[in-house]
Amino acid sequence: MAGDKGKAGTLRAVVVTGGGRGIGAATARRLAQAGHAVCVNFRADAAAAETLVQAIRADGGSACAIQADTANAADVARMFDEAEAALGPLHALVNNAGITGPLGRFVDLDVAALRRVVEVNLIGTLLCAQEAVRRFARYPTAPGRSIVNISSVAASTGSPGEYVHYAATKGAVESFTVGLARELAAEGIRVNAVAPGTVQTGIHAAAGDPERPARIAPRVPMRRVGAPEEVAEAVLWLVSDAASYTTGAVLRVTGGL
Incomplete structure (x- = not known):
């Protein structure tokens, strides 16, 4: 895609957290196809991240896989250090890492699970954004620097009876997006x-309900759930120079919800 490389033709480095699977993996692939150098972050599934990196390289792209728990500040700083050493100065961050925790009524939610969802979805997003801004400050005249946070339609619906705790973290992510956009x-x-609305990824099985997309699809105005690649296109646009006057926006990719 024209405009996704620097003026000297150098690759623009992007960190994609939780990039080994689902929306993160689709986003990493699409960014690489558009000419970005991609850091595929993972916490536990090294095999999935390495397989994706090898596929990107086989397709002529530039990528690396880096393990880090995004809810851990020391891990986050190390990840950005390693990503810049491998790929060059940071151009953009995609804050994609997230978990739902188990499905069910809020009153029955285990406190440890609640804390982990908040740590990953909210604290992790804030820590990675903070580190990205510190890196951006080293290159104050570099064009196109940006952060894209992955929220959820749950921030608007509240997801009653399923994961209102997850929805609450995504509502906080959207508030944070608007505030930080105006600050920077x-x-x-x-x-x-x-x-995104409901997307066909492994996150549903991880929450204990692999059939959830099929159950949700009839409620969606478009009568289907989304594909990770459809969300990746929205992320790519926001990272690209085509979105140069867009900041503080929450782009809904929901099939009409």
Whole structure:
């Protein structure tokens, strides 16, 4: 895609957290296809991340896989250090890492599970954004620096009876997106979010309900759930120069919900 490389033709480095599977993997692939150098972050599934990196390289792209728990500040700093050493100065961050925790009524939610969802979805997003802004500050005249946070339609629906705790973290992510966008706008740094609806990924099985997409599909105005690649296209646009006047936006990719 024209405009996704720097003026000297150098690759623009992007960190994609939780990039080994699902929406993160689709986003990493699409960014690489558009000419970005991609850091595929993973916490536990090294095999999935390495397989994706090898596929990107086989297709002529540039990528590396880096393990880090995004809810751990030391891990986050190390990840960005290693990503820049491997790929060059940071151009963009995609805050994709997230978990739902188990499905069910809020009153029955285990406190440890609640804390982990907040740590990954909210604290992790904040820590990675904070580190990205510190890296951006080293190159104050670099064009196109941006952050894209992955939210969810749950931020609007609240997801009653399923995971209101998850929805609450995504609502916080959207508030954070707007506030940080306004704080950084004068510095030429854009901050946006993508809020997917139900997407066909492994996150549903991880929550204990692999059949959830099929059950949700009839409620969606388009009568289907989304594909990870459809969300990746929205992320790519927000990262790209085509979105140069877009900041503080929450782009809904929901099939009409």
